[in-house]
Amino acid sequence: MTAGGAAERIAVTSDQDVVRVRQLVRTVAVAVKLSLVDQTKLVTAASELARNTLVYGGGGTVEVTRVENGRRAGIQIVFADQGPGIPDLDLALTDGYTTGGGLGLGLSGARRLVDEFAIDTAVGKGTTISVTKWCR
């Protein structure tokens, strides 16, 4: 996998920034010609993860990059925060588990909405989540 374009970075510190993340992901998704369904899935996943970065991570950054793996184009998005980290990842990835009065579907749902999903988290250090969606 190689980077096919410059990364765009958004600092996420407010609800307004989450909206900006959605808009940026939508623009890039259109540019790499994701299908309408895949655009919507990726934008929704980004919305979930960016809001978690804001709400639980205490804010952080989102980086959107166009990528290429020889045959296909895609988008990689990395969400990073220096918040409390996730102590029990399996639990956090369980449908319906929430510590914030949500539906508890953001993290687990986002994983189902993308092609590749990787979490790196450490208690007291923060959380980095990387997702990728490829063109079909």
Next chain:
Amino acid sequence: MALSSDEGGRFADLLMEHEDSIVSSWTAEVAALLRGRLSHAELQRQTAELQKGFQTALAGGAQELTDDSAAELRAQLAELSSTRARQGFTATETAVSVFALKEAVLKVLDAGDGTDADTLRAYVGLSAFVDRAGLFTFDSYARAREELIADQAEQLLELSTPVVKLWEGVVAVPLVGTLDSARAQVVMERLLQTLVDTGSPYAIIDITGVPAVDTQVAQHILKTVVAARLMGADCIISGIRPQIAQTIVALGIEFGDIATKASLADALRHVLRKTGDKVTQKPSRREG
């Protein structure tokens, strides 16, 4: 350099004595600055009022703009800033229309019997006073502008969430754009209020205009539906486009027993069928 009360008094007299010529040259000055964007009559009225304000403050012994005797003047300046902000003038344009008083006074002094050192010193004091007044409008302009923006944002919020009565007993709220928490709150309140006002047993929430339904949007909708139910009304969600439907399913959101329809028309048809309204039926074909 502050104005002594003696000097202030002197200018108060001067403003009174030369009222007409000061107001007219001040007005002309401001009119040139604003390039005809305010009518001459309106400007004339504003400068005449300000002239009175300065005169009263100076006659009352005001040495600083913060003095009690300048309270009325400060109120006038704040008022000026807020009208100018609403009319779309810049903060600079507002401040310089106050600064223009200095030019007008200078003209009167020039026309007088020569300017001695005392007059000059007094003029410098007055000039500082007018500068404060101009800067004061800057501050209140910024405040007025912020209030204006907040007002407009609120109005937009209201405008973008209309609740309409679609049919006897059926209200609908078409959601357009990003449904953040502030808007979701407004939507919920307006919908519930309309249900009360119209006594409607049915509400249709149309999400055709919402680009993405994530867990936050879904949770807002679910809460609204529950609240409507508590008031005895049934909600139908319409406008679920294919890509949204697939995303909702993958995300794992369940709308439970809430009726969902592809379009607003489908939703209305659904309600009318439930209520047994005959309107949905096609007119019977005439026998040939």
